[in-house]
Amino acid sequence: MTTQETRLGDIGERELTRHIQGRIPRAEVPVGVGDDAAAVNLTSPALVTADVLVEGVHFVRDAAPPRLLGRKALTVNLSDIAAMGGVSRHAIVSLCLPPELELSWLDSLYDGLLERAAEVGVSIVGGNVARSPGGIVVDVTLLGEAEHPLLRSGAHPGDLVVVTGELGAAAEGVALLRQGARLHEDGQLSTTGVWTESSAEALETCLRAQLDPRPPLALARSLAERGLAHAGMDLSDGLSSDLAEMCRRSQVGARIEVAALPISPAVAALERARGGDPLPVALHGGEDYELLLAVDPTQFGALQELAGVWGVAVCGIGEFFEGEPAVHLRDDEGEHPLPVEGHDHFRAEGFEGRRE
Amino acid sequence: MTTQETRLGDIGERELTRHIQGRIPRAEVPVGVGDDAAAVNLTSPALVTADVLVEGVHFVRDAAPPRLLGRKALTVNLSDIAAMGGVSRHAIVSLCLPPELELSWLDSLYDGLLERAAEVGVSIVGGNVARSPGGIVVDVTLLGEAEHPLLRSGAHPGDLVVVTGELGAAAEGVALLRQGARLHEDGQLSTTGVWTESSAEALETCLRAQLDPRPPLALARSLAERGLAHAGMDLSDGLSSDLAEMCRRSQVGARIEVAALPISPAVAALERARGGDPLPVALHGGEDYELLLAVDPTQFGALQELAGVWGVAVCGIGEFFEGEPAVHLRDDEGEHPLPVEGHDHFRAEGFEGRRE
Numbered sequence: 001m002t003t004q005e006t007r008l009g010d011i012g013e014r015e016l017t018r019h020i021q022g023r024i025p026r027a028e029v030p031v032g033v034g035d036d037a038a039a040v041n042l043t044s045p046a047l048v049t050a051d052v053l054v055e056g057v058h059f060v061r062d063a064a065p066p067r068l069l070g071r072k073a074l075t076v077n078l079s080d081i082a083a084m085g086g087v088s089r090h091a092i093v094s095l096c097l098p099p100e101l102e103l104s105w106l107d108s109l110y111d112g113l114l115e116r117a118a119e120v121g122v123s124i125v126g127g128n129v130a131r132s133p134g135g136i137v138v139d140v141t142l143l144g145e146a147e148h149p150l151l152r153s154g155a156h157p158g159d160l161v162v163v164t165g166e167l168g169a170a171a172e173g174v175a176l177l178r179q180g181a182r183l184h185e186d187g188q189l190s191t192t193g194v195w196t197e198s199s200a201e202a203l204e205t206c207l208r209a210q211l212d213p214r215p216p217l218a219l220a221r222s223l224a225e226r227g228l229a230h231a232g233m234d235l236s237d238g239l240s241s242d243l244a245e246m247c248r249r250s251q252v253g254a255r256i257e258v259a260a261l262p263i264s265p266a267v268a269a270l271e272r273a274r275g276g277d278p279l280p281v282a283l284h285g286g287e288d289y290e291l292l293l294a295v296d297p298t299q300f301g302a303l304q305e306l307a308g309v310w311g312v313a314v315c316g317i318g319e320f321f322e323g324e325p326a327v328h329l330r331d332d333e334g335e336h337p338l339p340v341e342g343h344d345h346f347r348a349e350g351f352e353g354r355r356e
Numbered sequence: 357m358t359t360q361e362t363r364l365g366d367i368g369e370r371e372l373t374r375h376i377q378g379r380i381p382r383a384e385v386p387v388g389v390g391d392d393a394a395a396v397n398l399t400s401p402a403l404v405t406a407d408v409l410v411e412g413v414h415f416v417r418d419a420a421p422p423r424l425l426g427r428k429a430l431t432v433n434l435s436d437i438a439a440m441g442g443v444s445r446h447a448i449v450s451l452c453l454p455p456e457l458e459l460s461w462l463d464s465l466y467d468g469l470l471e472r473a474a475e476v477g478v479s480i481v482g483g484n485v486a487r488s489p490g491g492i493v494v495d496v497t498l499l500g501e502a503e504h505p506l507l508r509s510g511a512h513p514g515d516l517v518v519v520t521g522e523l524g525a526a527a528e529g530v531a532l533l534r535q536g537a538r539l540h541e542d543g544q545l546s547t548t549g550v551w552t553e554s555s556a557e558a559l560e561t562c563l564r565a566q567l568d569p570r571p572p573l574a575l576a577r578s579l580a581e582r583g584l585a586h587a588g589m590d591l592s593d594g595l596s597s598d599l600a601e602m603c604r605r606s607q608v609g610a611r612i613e614v615a616a617l618p619i620s621p622a623v624a625a626l627e628r629a630r631g632g633d634p635l636p637v638a639l640h641g642g643e644d645y646e647l648l649l650a651v652d653p654t655q656f657g658a659l660q661e662l663a664g665v666w667g668v669a670v671c672g673i674g675e676f677f678e679g680e681p682a683v684h685l686r687d688d689e690g691e692h693p694l695p696v697e698g699h700d701h702f703r704a705e706g707f708e709g710r711r712e
Contacts, residue, residue, distance in 0.1 A: 014597070014696075030401040031505055034605070036436040036589050037405035037498075039505045042398060045386040049393035049482060050448045050497055056489035080392040094406045094450075094495050126405060133412035134490020139450050141406055141497040142393075149387055149395045233392050241370070249390070340370075 008106065008131075009099025016129055019103075023110050027123030029090065038125035040090050040143065047144040049080040055135030063177045065185035066105050068211045069138065070112025076236070077142035078120060079215040079289045083234035085224020086146035088120055088217075093127035096137035108185070109138070120217065150224040154231035155250035155294030157322040162229075162293040162303070164216050164312050166264035167239060168278060171285020172271070173210025176203060183207035199273060202266035209264075215289040219310040223293075228303045231294035238286045240327060244340045246292060247325035256318030256338070258331040283329075284341040294320055364462065364487075365455025372485055375459075379466050383479030385446065394481035396446050396499065403500040405436040411491030419533045421541035422461050424567045425494065426468025432592070433498035434476060435571035435645045439590035441580020442502035444476060444573075449483035452493035464541070465494070476573065506580040510587035511606035511650030513678040518585075518649040518659070520572050520668050522620035523595060524634060527641020528627070529566025532559060539563035555629060558622035565620075571645040575666040579649075584659045587650035594642045596683060600696045602648060603681035612674030612694070614687040639685075640697040650676055 008016060021033050031039035053059055053073050064072075074091060081088045093113060097106065117124055122142070181203055182190045189204055215234060223229055231250055235242050239256075247254050263282040271278040293314075295303055300316060307314040318330075329338040364372060377389050387395035409415055409429050420428075430447060437444045449469060453462065473480055478498070537559055538546045545560055571590060579585055587606055591598050595617075603610050619638040627634040649670075651659055656672060663670040674686075685694040 014593075031440075031507065035505075035508050036439040037403040037442065037500070037505075039401035039403050039440070039502065041400040042402050044397040045395035046398050046402065046499075047393040047395050048446070048448060048497070048499060050450045050495075051484060052450055052452065052486050052495070054452055054486050054488060057487050083392040084387075084395070086393065090404070092404055092406045092497060094408055094497075096408065096410055096493055128407060130408050130410050131413050132410060132490070132493075134488070137452055137488075137493055137495075139406075139408070139493075139495045141404070141448060141450075143402075143404060144393070146395065149391075149393075151387065152391050237370075 006103040047086040050141040051076045052139040066108035067112035070109040071116040073138040074116045079234040081144035082217040082220035085150035086144040088144040090125045090143045092141040094139040096132035150232040153249040159294040159320045160316040161318040165290040168267040168282035169209035169264040170287035172267045173206040205266035213289040216312040229293040235288040238284045252320045253323035255328045260317040262315040362459040403442045406497040407432045408495040422464035423468035426465040427472040429494040430472045435590040437500035438573040438576035441506035442500040444500040446481045446499045448497040450495040451485045452488035506588040509605040515650040515676045516672040517674040521646040524623040524638035525565035525620040526643035528623045529562040561622035569645040572668045585649040591644040594640045608676045609679035611684045616673045618671040
């Protein structure tokens with residue numbers, strides 16, 4: 001297959017654009033890919049968000065199978081629309097790609113994008129491709145709809161602090177990738193002998209959480225429709241950082257209990273095995289893509305019931321109170337302020353710089 | 357002013373995000389910047405487009421004053437929405453920035469973005485900022501509205517091939533920048549003594565066309581509203597390339613006349629002075645951001661009148677005919693096929709690589 005060897009620089013921008021357009025299924029929209037702009041029908045208010053994956057910052061090429069990267073590029077945006085209580089509809093894919101990149105890499109990226117889009121009923125309606133003199137940039141803009149958008153700013157004093165799912169697995173996944181563990185496109189693990197067989201399941205959980213996150217999209221939408229939360233956002237920068245942001249936007253304080261945190265058992269097992277501490281991973285690790293919610297205590301039962309329908313765990317981890325917008329952590333030794341230590345891509349050396 | 361010295365890496369992602377959010381005026385939308393997604397009201401069909409400026413491909417840092425770059429990042433998208441006959445409404449700004457970049461550079465970029473947005477009634481409703489291990493990437497997504505989108509695919513045999521404005525100035529501007537000419541933020545020219553004073557106006561015209569293009573937005577919208585064109589697109593890749601695309605999408609051939617081409621007088625003067633030929637610049641040079649239209653001959657008069665109202669020149673340069681989708685050029689020596697030679701960012705070394 002000569003296609004396997006073809007590099008983007010061999011093809012040229014126009015042919016490449018047509019190649020990509022040829023792969024995208026016709027969308028049921030007034031104007032799809034291929035014109036100056038796409039035309040779509042959306043109910044108001046329409047939601048719009050954009051999130052980008054940058055090589056060397058959000059991923060490294062040899063650790064991120066392109067199909068999974070394509071899935072994730074869409075998923076991080078699906079998570080934002082869902083956290084607003086919305087339904088995702090249409091995506092625009094903007095790529096900056098180095099000319100030495102293989103066409104097969106791009107095809108796999110699109111396999112993942114299209115696969116994920118089909119799973120959630122999203123149509124790709126446009127985009128563009130530009131040469132990158134540096135690394136790969138995958139920037140997806142996602143359009144959606146929400147009758148009653150769920151905001152970060154609605155938390156009331158007395159509301160419960162609620163999170164879905166488990167915390168820390170995606171951040172643990174980054175640490176594992178840095179140590180050389182890999183999850184391949186076919187689902188195969190390669191662990192370069194660092195870990196025992198008994199930890200394979202925990203390894204896979206964390207690598208998958210990092211490389212192919214699954215936010216609770218349906219739960220987010222249906223809880224917003226039923227008005228079961230006063231405020232919501234997705235956990236992308238880490239609990240400490242995101243909860244501080246919700247406090248700031250809602251002008252309330254929050255107190256959370258260490259004992260109540262749904263730390264991922266996989267993280268607990270792996271950290272225990274290496275003599276580490278799972279708590280900071282769960283508190284500050286980014287990219288959980290779970291929901292952070294402010295829930296009236298009288299509605300927590302209804303939320304639990306609804307979450308059960310969707311097979312998602314929900315966990316009350318503390319409460320909001322009237323006071324300075326800051327987060328406090330309560331553990332065996334009492335209550336103390338929780339510093340914001342979510343991952344900061346600007347200050348950090350980044351993924352690549354810190355690889356081991 | 358210590359701010360002048362502050363670099364993005366000194367600040368961190370969260371503070372940087374808040375700094376940017378603090379600069380963006382409150383938009384009259386249900387949810388503006390600062391939440392997981394923005395919520396906007398749009399009539400259907402809504403238009404959406406995304407276009408990106410990549411450092412080293414679309415611009416070089418020392419030749420593109422950041423304020424003008426900010427203006428252009430929005431303008432290239434305004435041009436797409438206008439070419440669809442639409443009105444631009446809301447923008448999302450996605451930035452990848454190296455940590456060593458000065459905050460003052462980012463502030464100037466936003467000066468330009470906000471200034472241009474205010475000129476055209478667009479509100480910035482969201483975006484994100486990511487660290488770039490390579491160069492700067494400015495990716496803008498623009499939302500608009502159009503009751504009757506004007507497509508590339510509507511050209512009929514017998515329609516006139518019409519362009520607005522003049523051709524070639526933006527591409528000549530790139531050549532001038534490569535030779536060391538500069539247009540500074542304050543409008544001052546620096547020409548490093550290569551050109552005589554008599555060419556200052558021509559130089560400025562071309563540099564401004566490259567650095568701060570002004571597409572005929574209002575004309576585009578009103579001609580679409582009045583149904584004065586069968587097909588339309590903006591000239592971004594160059595006339596030969598864009599006209600070939602319109603032919604391909606409309607399944608018609610096109611014949612254009614060299615004598616009729618509205619070659620920019622500034623390009624003609626500068627090319628004459630250097631012993632060059634302005635014709636290839638006008639035929640193949642990119643980034644004119646003028647309109648390419650397919651117009652029924654019976655409507656050309658009405659189009660001319662409308663264009664006069666908006667102070668825009670329109671020029672019939674040939675006609676579409678039933679036949680293979682290809683472009684033919686007629687000159688003194690007869691008619692011959694016009695090869696597609698628009699600038700190709702993937703194949704070319706790019707702006708930076710070719711600097712002199």
